[in-house]
Amino acid sequence: MKYYLAPMEGITGYIYRSALKDHFGDNIDKFFTPFLVVHEKRALSNKEINEILPENNKGINLVPQILADDADGFLRIDNSLYEYGYREINLNLGCPSKTVASKGRGSGFLGRLSDLEYFLDKIFNNNMCNISIKTRMGEKSVDEFEELMRIFNKFPLKELIIHPRIRYEYYKGNPHRDVFYRYIVKSLNPVCYNGDVRSKRDVEELLKGCGNNLFAIMIGRGMISDPSLIRQLTGGEAFTxxxxxxxxxxxxxxxxxxxxxxxxxxxxxxxxxxxxxxxxxxxxxxxxxxxxxxxxxxxxxxxxxxxx
Ligand SMILES: Cc1cc2nc3c(=O)[nH]c(=O)nc-3n(C[C@H](O)[C@H](O)[C@H](O)COP(=O)(O)O)c2cc1C
The missing domain is CATH 1.10.1200 (Non-ribosomal Peptide Synthetase Peptidyl Carrier Protein; Chain A)
Incomplete structure (x- = not known):
């Protein structure tokens, strides 16, 4: 099983990531930046460049994440990140925050299916980096995931990271793990699970539901609470x-x-x-x-x- 650190805006920036890598990071397979946004005039802001500069991310397998609903803007960042040496980027289709989703981006993009399909068509025909997607299961209902999965299956994703909540659930209540178990077998792309993993028992339960179909697990809050969590999940000790x-x-x-x-x-x-x-x-x-x-x-x- 592969283990990833989830992107968390304001928390898992390069300073936190580097410290985590050096002190607890031996078995963290991938790190993701908090989302970078599309700017009109340039690909990345100075703050965002700091976030992805290779010298600020030494020894880290880093995947920059992009928040966009404009394919040309997305591709501008894709090109720029390729120049910096990146070969994988992640599209954010999960952010539930009002300021983002109400503009039709993040999880707000999940309710605009034909726009989303058009956007994906365009970026997958012109991309330099491999693209993974981090998504929720829909805007208003998990039933929307049927159609979303059909769309995702049209494209060669590096991986599909699923947070099994819908837009309006934010991070509250229990993730819809049963629905996740039903859909993991339908994905033609490798699937990564994300949501409320805090212990070995959580992982065991997840594996029971997924069989051999799960490719990776991404952990956010559980890792910030206990930075040794992935070390423990891979056979190591709890922090002292x-x-x-x-x-x-x-x-x-x-x-x-x-x-x-x-x-x-x-x-x-x-x-x-x-x-x-x-x-x-x-x-x-x-x-x-x-x-x-x-x-x-x-x-x-x-x-x-x-x-x-
Ligand atoms: C404060 C905060 C900031 C977040 N920022 C991002 C982000 O920039 N990009 C993203 O895809 N998800 C973001 N998320 C969502 C997390 O990556 C993750 O999907 C969520 O916390 C659920 O996983 P967990 O239960 O393991 O924490 C954020 C979550 C929180 C709480």
Whole structure:
């Protein structure tokens, strides 16, 4: 089984990815960038170039992700990424956020079937990089997935990553794993599962439902909560507090070297702790204080109390 780190805008940028790779990443087969968007005048913004620069992603098998509903814009980024040395890119058909989906992109594109088919026809006839797709099962109902699967099967996808929720479910409730099990056998492309994988037991359950048909598993929140999760799923040990402490220092130092002032660093570290707190049920009061603290000095103090 292959294991991937899911893209998470604001969290799994190059600083986090590099630290994860160096400290817990031996068995992470692929990393994905948070989505890059199509710009009118140039292929990529400076921030996006930083995100994909090979020197910022050393030793990482990275797949840049693109959010687009305009084939020419998508192909401009495809060309530019090819020049940077990339050979695989990912199309985001899953983002449920209102600002994205209401413009008909991300999961909003799933409700525009003929436009989507036209778009895919055009990009698959002119692409430089191989293309994978990360999708939800529909906008309003999982029944929409029948037709979506017919469309996806028309194209030679590098892989089809399925998050078995619909647009309006955001990340809430349980993923529709039963529906996923029904459809995995219908895919002509390799399938990757994504959604609420947090433990070995989750993977075992998934494998029971999929048999030999599953190619890969992508994990987001489970990995931010416990960066050693994929290591554990591939036979390794859970994190030690010392390891986590060194990992977090690396991230905090790297953010401090690129941001001016400590406020943005503090915000990033708190965001990580809003996920990691779940691994420290016995330190709930300290985690709560950390999430409310106002300086990096305070954050480090509570972090020490949590990790001692
Ligand atoms: C804060 C946040 C940011 C995300 N950003 C992206 C993104 O840029 N691209 C994308 O395809 N999915 C994005 N996702 C969705 C995740 O990649 C993943 O599909 C989702 O979290 C479900 O998987 P999980 O249960 O393993 O976390 C984001 C999710 C969250 C919570």
């Amino acid at each position: 507090k010392e390891e986590l402490s060194v990992f977090l220092k690396r991230i905090s130092d790297d953010y401090s070297s690129v941001f001016s002032g400590e406020a943005p660093v503090l915000q990033k570290m708190k965001e990580l702790w809003s996920y990691m707190g779940s691994c420290f049920a016995d330190k709930e009061p300290e985690v709560k204080k950390l999430l409310k603290c106002r300086s990096l000095k305070e954050l480090k103090l509570y972090q020490m109390q949590i990790l001692q």
